[in-house]
Amino acid sequence: MDELRHLFRRAADHAADYRLSLPDRPVGVPVDQAALNEAFAGPLPDAPTPPERVLADLVAAAEPGLVATAGPRYFGFVVGGASPAATAADMLAAGWDQIAFNAVTSPAAVAAETAAGTWLKELLGIPATASAGFVTGGQAANTAGLAAARHQVLADAGWDVERRGLTGAPAVRVFAGAERHATIDRSLRLLGLGTDALRPVSTGPQGAIDPDALAAALRDAGPGPTIVCLQAGNVNTGACDDLRRACDLVHRHGGWAHVDGAFGLWAAASPTTRHLVDGLETADSWACDGHKWLNLPYDTAFAFCARPDVHAAAMSYAAAYLVGSGGAPAGADLTAESSRRARGFAVWAGLRELGRDGVAALVERCCALARRFADGLSAAGFEVVNDVVLNQVLVGFGDDARTDRVVAAVQTDGTCWAGGTTWRGRRLMRISVSNATTTEADVDRSVAAIARLAHGIGGELVH
Template sequence: MNSHADQTIAGLKLGAQLAEAYLQQIHQRHVAPKPSALTELAALDCELPEQPTRPSDTLSLLDRAGSPATVATTGGRFFGLVVGGALPATVGSRVLNAAWDQLATTQDCSPVALQLERTAARWLLDLLRLPAHASVGYVTGTTMGNFTCLAAARHRQLQKLGWDVEQHGLYGAPPLRVIASEEIHVTVTKVLSLLGLGKQNVLSIETDSNGAMRADKLPELGPDCIVLTQAGNVNSGAIDPIGRIAERAHAADAWVHVDGAFGLWARVNPELNAMTRGIELADSWVTDAHKWLNTPYDCGVAICRHSSAIHAAMSTVAPYFTSDSHVAPKDMVPELSRSARAMDVWAALHSLGREGLGDLIQRCCRHAQMAAHSLRSMGFDIVNDVVLNQVVVSHPTDHHQLAKIAEIVQRSGEAWFGVTHWKQRDAFRLSFSSWATTDEDLERLLNAIQLAARQLGLK
């Protein structure tokens, strides 16, 4: 076995064997790693070898010291951070993608990467019922998706005010007003900082009891405005009244952006249509494929109605624009060099189909409703309206114990979820996002919570 291909195939086979062994025990193991596993991580903190190491030895060390120290997010009992487990087809596509090692930059670099991007884009716009002419860019996640779309918004709104931000920067530029929900996600404020728009320059708009922006509280808008909305409050799952907001904003020539990291996927479920009505009227949208679409990580999508604005903000060539089909991926997102991320999106959508994706969304929402009902019967308070896949749980007599419940459950290995603070109350948050979660997994979660509550003397 001397050829480069043979060496790579040997590494692939061993990696597949180790991954298979890992996945075979994922449903039986602790979700959080055992404390003993963490001590083994010291084996990875070794000195850099002076001489080459056999690939098999490198992979074996990674598996021996690393696999036990993972959090089992790919299983069915992880309920934190709106994290889905990778679908079978996307695990395979990620491996094949690594073997292809494609540079998704231009048509010449990888014809297949561009074909997958264009087809996945067409499917996404159809499923999410967004304008068919919108641009679709593949980024690492909604943080960079927000960066991409808000860079386009900054370009277009300043252009309306007679300023070319790409050529002249922000020195001396007309000020822009950013209007956002008081429930704005921290990553969006980070993006505003990166774009030079400032975290403290945001006008915060009051939300209703479930965390959705109140459209009646919007200020007078104009072409100097960018309005940031949410489809899926990270705590409650609430979706802003984006249709009403967009109608008012467009009458004033303002830009409306939708941070739809997970909530945008509600568009594929007919039962949730009323919540998402009018989202298609916005100017830009972002979502994570690695959340509710259940692809592996580093897979987000930036969608923009105004392709020319995206191109002007992101292009590495002269800022002219012809049509979507002639624009290279490198000129629609921040990175010049990146992997063929659309491959995972294509594989997820192709394997699920329209019906399968709808069923996944519906099943997660059903599990959220079931969990809320059971936890109420145990004496807990459900402090949000369970409109999607998020359940925020507190306690009527001692909400300060919620963090201890989460800690006990995590330590038991039965499940993983995190804590939050919602509407002046300590709480823990359950996110139902994984294709792998079963009714049995839900039962194990609820039993673990009940045992923890009894241990703490909560009734």
């Protein structure tokens, strides 16, 4: 027992040392991938290795290849760092090693998900009667929401898709904005609907779906099983669809409205940004990440559904040996995974740590820091091409080739990390401010580094 306690403490010490180093360590540096692979490679030993030696070898092998994604100057991929209480709870979850299938395999895991799900719905303005499935990410959340949508629109057409499959089923039309997230397309592939079911709808200047174009598309399509995928937080600009008007249009045509709100749905948690997602409560299903703006550990996300019975019908299963199944939908009834880690503990802890006011302050601070980024880069002579309404900033540094060189230089420099994207035919730097530990000084330091590197690269500055 003493050896186990010592091992776990060593692991916790390594984790704490790493987290404490984040404000000062390079965010991303060039890595010799071959050398990193070699450090992990080699033949599997014949004899057992002492756990403490295994841990030491793991730390030594991994350290050169760690990216400071949890740090205050990582601005790529809408990634938030995990908060202290949530991280500690996740460490406990690993130690407890619970199977969060149902209340028989882990009563505590199901209770934590139930409580945390209630808090999440309150924060986001989702109806209290909705179901909440704890999944791995936006992909899984969108898939669960669209599975529920597929079930209901086909049931309305007299077709039991869970029993009969899709062969011979009425065709399902899926309308989505032209700037939807790529996980929507993948979910349609995974659900057997296929991307040919997609009917792209044009978007406005900032990438939000055009309500008039949606109205025309629904009218022209006529009756039939219809799903509409809406977006809270365009992946590039942060723009949000007019959810109230769009959901009203969908329901008038007998369809199902699903909202992909991976990060943008958190606008609902702050009085200053709530107007951007007005009407979200009128949708039928919602996808939202926790490891983005809520600053929970990877991997944490949520699939909400206004009709828990439909959610469970689309996702659950039963078997004689699965003791405890068949009751009120919970745990694995609402997800595609049976062997589930107890991620609800970290969600519960992270929400308790922040509280309602803390979540609102986190959203407001990240939005303010994004505007500070935009103002700083504009003042330095660079082009901010989007309206900064949330935490997303798009920056151009001249022609596409020059912008790509600036992005590459920033990623190599290590002061901060930002990714590249293509939006409206242009290559741009994409900056996402999502970390609770990011400060004004971090933004100013990053702006200075980006300006220094960009001015050192030849070419015309203005596009």
